[in-house]
Amino acid sequence: MAPNTTVRKKGRAKSTAPTSAEVATIAGVSRSTVSRTFTQGASVDPVTRARIIEVAQDIGYAPNQAARSLISGRSDTVGLVMASFDNPFYHTVLSGFLDHFQRRDIRVMCHAAPDIDGVDEGVRAMLRYNVDAMIIAASGMTSSVIDDCRRSGVSTVLFNRTIPGSRVHSVQTDNLAGGRTMADFLAIGGHGRMAYIHGLEQSSTNRDRYTGFADRVAELGLPEPQQEFGEYTYQGGREAVKRLMMSGNAPDAVFCANDIMAFGVLDGLRTDLGLSVPGDVSVTGFDDVPMASWPSFGLTTIRQRRNRMIDAAVALLDTAITDPKGKDECVSIEGRLILRESARLPSPRPS
Amino acid sequence: MAPNTTVRKKGRAKSTAPTSAEVATIAGVSRSTVSRTFTQGASVDPVTRARIIEVAQDIGYAPNQAARSLISGRSDTVGLVMASFDNPFYHTVLSGFLDHFQRRDIRVMCHAAPDIDGVDEGVRAMLRYNVDAMIIAASGMTSSVIDDCRRSGVSTVLFNRTIPGSRVHSVQTDNLAGGRTMADFLAIGGHGRMAYIHGLEQSSTNRDRYTGFADRVAELGLPEPQQEFGEYTYQGGREAVKRLMMSGNAPDAVFCANDIMAFGVLDGLRTDLGLSVPGDVSVTGFDDVPMASWPSFGLTTIRQRRNRMIDAAVALLDTAITDPKGKDECVSIEGRLILRESARLPSPRPS
DNA sequence: GTGAAAGCGCTAACAT
DNA sequence: ATGTTAGCGCTTTCAC
Numbered sequence: 001m002a003p004n005t006t007v008r009k010k011g012r013a014k015s016t017a018p019t020s021a022e023v024a025t026i027a028g029v030s031r032s033t034v035s036r037t038f039t040q041g042a043s044v045d046p047v048t049r050a051r052i053i054e055v056a057q058d059i060g061y062a063p064n065q066a067a068r069s070l071i072s073g074r075s076d077t078v079g080l081v082m083a084s085f086d087n088p089f090y091h092t093v094l095s096g097f098l099d100h101f102q103r104r105d106i107r108v109m110c111h112a113a114p115d116i117d118g119v120d121e122g123v124r125a126m127l128r129y130n131v132d133a134m135i136i137a138a139s140g141m142t143s144s145v146i147d148d149c150r151r152s153g154v155s156t157v158l159f160n161r162t163i164p165g166s167r168v169h170s171v172q173t174d175n176l177a178g179g180r181t182m183a184d185f186l187a188i189g190g191h192g193r194m195a196y197i198h199g200l201e202q203s204s205t206n207r208d209r210y211t212g213f214a215d216r217v218a219e220l221g222l223p224e225p226q227q228e229f230g231e232y233t234y235q236g237g238r239e240a241v242k243r244l245m246m247s248g249n250a251p252d253a254v255f256c257a258n259d260i261m262a263f264g265v266l267d268g269l270r271t272d273l274g275l276s277v278p279g280d281v282s283v284t285g286f287d288d289v290p291m292a293s294w295p296s297f298g299l300t301t302i303r304q305r306r307n308r309m310i311d312a313a314v315a316l317l318d319t320a321i322t323d324p325k326g327k328d329e330c331v332s333i334e335g336r337l338i339l340r341e342s343a344r345l346p347s348p349r350p351s
Numbered sequence: 352m353a354p355n356t357t358v359r360k361k362g363r364a365k366s367t368a369p370t371s372a373e374v375a376t377i378a379g380v381s382r383s384t385v386s387r388t389f390t391q392g393a394s395v396d397p398v399t400r401a402r403i404i405e406v407a408q409d410i411g412y413a414p415n416q417a418a419r420s421l422i423s424g425r426s427d428t429v430g431l432v433m434a435s436f437d438n439p440f441y442h443t444v445l446s447g448f449l450d451h452f453q454r455r456d457i458r459v460m461c462h463a464a465p466d467i468d469g470v471d472e473g474v475r476a477m478l479r480y481n482v483d484a485m486i487i488a489a490s491g492m493t494s495s496v497i498d499d500c501r502r503s504g505v506s507t508v509l510f511n512r513t514i515p516g517s518r519v520h521s522v523q524t525d526n527l528a529g530g531r532t533m534a535d536f537l538a539i540g541g542h543g544r545m546a547y548i549h550g551l552e553q554s555s556t557n558r559d560r561y562t563g564f565a566d567r568v569a570e571l572g573l574p575e576p577q578q579e580f581g582e583y584t585y586q587g588g589r590e591a592v593k594r595l596m597m598s599g600n601a602p603d604a605v606f607c608a609n610d611i612m613a614f615g616v617l618d619g620l621r622t623d624l625g626l627s628v629p630g631d632v633s634v635t636g637f638d639d640v641p642m643a644s645w646p647s648f649g650l651t652t653i654r655q656r657r658n659r660m661i662d663a664a665v666a667l668l669d670t671a672i673t674d675p676k677g678k679d680e681c682v683s684i685e686g687r688l689i690l691r692e693s694a695r696l697p698s699p700r701p702s
Numbered sequence: 703g704t705g706a707a708a709g710c711g712c713t714a715a716c717a718t
Numbered sequence: 719a720t721g722t723t724a725g726c727g728c729t730t731t732c733a734c
Contacts, residue, residue: 016504019711030721035713042713045719060502062479066420067711071726075417077460077480085449091442098436098463102473107480109428110461112449122453127368128413129428129458151411153367234645263645271646294585294614295622296647370727381705386729393729396703418727422710 018061027055038063069130077107078317079126083119083138084200084232085112087260089287089304093137093159096310106132113138120145127152133317135159139205155320157313160205162330169316171309171331175205178302178335179212179255182284185300185337186253187220189344191282194225195251197240197261199232206232206257209286213255226251230261237264238272245273245281252281253343259285259292262299266342282343286335298341308333369412378406389414420481428458429668430477434470434489435551435583436463438611440638440655444488444510447661457483464489467553471496478503484668486510490556506671508664511556511655513681520667522660522682526556529653529686530563530606533635536651536688537604538571540695542633545576546602548591548612550583557583557608560637564606577602581612588615589623596624596632603632604694610636610643613650617693633694637686649692659684 020034027034029048036042037052044052056062069075080097082090094110101108109131111122119138123145126134134149137159146166149156158170186194196213199206210227217225228244230236237256241264244251256262262285269275269283277283285292288303312331319326339345371385378385380399387393388403395403407413420426431448433441445461452459460482462473470489474496477485485500488510497517500507509521537545547564550557561578568576579595581587588607592615595602607613613636620626620634628634636643639654663682670677690696 016502021711031711032713032722033720035711036720039713043719048719060499062475063713064421064711065480066417066426067726068713069417069726070415070421070711070728071713073726085446088439088442091436091439094461095436095463098461099465102462102469105476107460107476108462109458110445110449111453111459112446114450118453124413125456125458129416148411151367234641263647267646290585291642295618296614372727382727383705383729384703386727387704390729394703399703414729415727418710419729420710421712421727422729424710 017064018059020061020063022059023052023055023061026059027052035063073130074132075107075130076105077109077129077131078133078135079109079111079123079129079131080135081111081113081119081122081126081138083113083115087232087258087287088289088291089258089306090137092289092306093310096306097135097313100310100314116143119143124148127154133157133321135313135317136161139203142202153324155317155324157316157320159309159313162204167328169320169329169331171312171316171333172205173302173304173309173335174332175208175335176212178286179209179214180216181212181335181337182255182286182302183213183216183220186255186282186284186343187217187222188346189253189282190346191251191253191344192222193249193251193253194222195228195244195254196225197228197230197237197244197254197256197265199230199257199261201229203232203257209257225255230256230264232258232261234260234264234267237261238268239264241265241268242272245269245275250281254281254283256283256285259287259289259299259301261285262301262342263291263297266297266299277342278344284343288338292338293340300340300343301338302335303338304335305333368415369410371412371414373410374403374406374412377410378403386414424481425483426458426481427456428460428480428482429484429486430460430462430474430480430482431486432462432464432470432473432477432489434464434466438583438609438638439640439642440609440657441488443640443657444661447657448486448664451661451665467494470494475499478505484508484672486664486668487512490554493553504675506668506675508667508671510660510664513555518679520671520680520682522663522667522684523556524653524655524660524686525683526559526686527563529637530560530565531567532563532686532688533606533637533653534564534567534571537606537633537635537694538568538573539697540604540633541697542604542695543573544600544602544604545573546579546595546605547576548579548581548588548595548605548607548616550581550608550612552580554583554608560608576606581607581615583609583612585611585615585618588612589619590615592616592619593623596620596626601632605632605634607634607636610638610640610650610652612636613652613693614642614648617648617650628693629695635694639689643689644691651691651694652689653686654689655686656684 024031024034113119134156139160160172162170228240230240285301292299375382464470485507490511511523513521579591581591636652639652643650
């Protein structure tokens with residue numbers, strides 16, 4: 001916990017950076033005027049303002065954020081804690097959030113949690129830094145720190161997770177609907193022996209995708225899907241599909257809880273087992289990461305609408321700040337079935 | 352630039368979080384003692400300390416970092432600005448740095464720069480936040496803010512870039528050597544018509560990889576490599592290779608400045624042109640991202656030793672903090688040739 | 703080992 | 719529109 005060698009600085013404030021006082025002296029105004037010049041929506045005489053800005057640039061002055069944060073109670077900083085950071089989908093999510101907040105000149109503190117405790121730790125750590133908002137993208141681990149967020153008065157939004165009754169906003173893809181859509185699509189394609197490869201069992205996204213899928217399969221009067229477990233990883237998918245195909249009752253369609261596992265499944269099927277996709281088996285995923293469109297994979301999948309989700313998350317954050325006592329909203333965004341070559345399409349009927 | 356709708360909080364400090372004063376009152380000690388309890392290496396009576404910690408946990412107190420930073424001059428925060436954040440290699444780099452700093456209870460502020468100006472902007476923004484250290488992973492864009500970093504007294508390290516004479520530490524893969532290695536390897540494999548697909552031209556990593564490659568090719572007495580440009584992207588590589596193969600003098604080996612372009616090249620060759628790899632053409636990359644080992648690609652490539660690079664970067668940061676006036680070091684780490692199936696091996700000679 | 707007092711750099715009231 | 723004043727929450731001398 002306590003570091004020995006460390007990036008931490010030693011002594012006290014070297015105060016190497018210029019302060020507002022210096023600018024004030026040089027520009028011949030009071031500190032307040034300097035401060036106002038750098039404060040949104042304060043009124044300063046244009047000429048004075050110009051002079052101040054020039055001086056500031058000259059000596060390289062910029063307001064000290066720590067001091068600013070101390071008095072204003074905000075830090076122009078948001079915290080983003082992610083679990084499952086090896087899933088490329090979350091790289092694009094991170095990228096999207098960074099892009100958004102950079103435009104608004106808001107800093108993003110990142111934390112990649114290796115496990116459940118990691119999420120709590122990360123959230124708590126960021127709370128100490130007075131982040132103005134917290135985004136928790138940890139698809140389905142139960143976290144006890146949500147209350148801490150609310151107690152600290154930090155607007156919080158859950159990304160791809162909901163904790164019912166937690167009084168926290170959340171955004172997610174409609175995973176239930178996604179699962180159902182996939183069941184319909186595969187059924188129409190004439191598949192009768194379906195299989196599902198789970199991600200992490202504790203993950204709510206995984207559960208919902210499965211539930212939607214299995215429910216719809218049942219409604220269609222088809223046999224219950226076989227199940228395997230792939231831990232949301234490439235290697236996990238690759239091995240899971242081998243177990244599936246060796247099991248005596250080989251499926252003709254495999255729906256994976258995310259794209260990465262589906263890539264593993266494709267490689268397992270083609271390379272390890274010498275089977276053809278979709279000739280022998282159809283394979284589908286969930287996410288639509290960039291690679292899914294590469295011809296090597298051509299993965300039929302459910303697209304999570306990343307941009308919409310991010311916009312929604314940010315909107316919720318803004319709402320939460322405007323109206324901290326407001327009711328918690330839970331935005332659900334429908335995924336979109338993306339057709340590619342990894343799954344058999346329905347054969348056209350003779351008319 | 353100026354946001355209108357905003358995550359920013361409005362009013363003044365709600366001071367919703369508990370302060371050291373409250374803890375002090377409840378625990379019946381002075382504020383100083385509370386402070387000491389949470390300060391590394393301060394001496395407090397064990398019994399008192401225990402009581403304080405209990406109270407703190409009770410009411411959910413943790414020291415306010417802004418206040419702490421204001422007086423101590425450090426923030427337990429580092430800034431990480433990256434260009435080319437769509438390259439998976441940098442996802443693993445980010446992941447590695449996060450892991451490292453989280454262990455040390457240091458926060459990481461991330462910035463993904465879309466272009467050169469973005470790098471400068473990101474660095475400058477983070478400087479205002481008093482980051483204790485800055486890591487700039489922007490493989491080869493010239494940046495004028497390095498001086499700002501030094502002026503602010505922030506230890507800085509360049510990741511995969513060097514700016515000679517800048518008096519800033521840096522770590523990078525030995526890209527020149529990597530290029531040479533690849534030339535040797537392809538030559539031994541019997542390739543005589545080499546091609547190189549450039550990433551971004553301004554990128555120093557790209558230049559070095561090419562220079563090493565071309566120099567060694569010349570030394571071996573082989574014809575100068577053909578050149579194409581792929582912008583470091585999948586799509587760029589895919590199109591570049593088509594131009595290359597249509598050019599009348601089709602190469603028998605294509606070396607790409609990074610793995611992602613190589614994946615594009617593989618798909619371009621196999622899917623778009625119906626060629627076989629490595630039967631018709633050998634393909635190699637640089638980075639060794641996780642996907643490179645997937646059988647769909649089986650990419651022969653030069654591995655950048657991510658972990659070593661990160662360790663070196665952190666060590667340099669620590670050095671810079673201990674000895675701010677020290678000479679700038681430039682650590683160069685040799686890449687490692689990883690053999691897979693995308694490039695022809697030398698045929699065994701009859702003895 | 704502990705308390706009292708000063709102050710980090712800034713912004714927000716309150717004056718003018 | 720500008721100056722004055724107070725104080726955000728903490729750490730750190732300086733006494734004891």
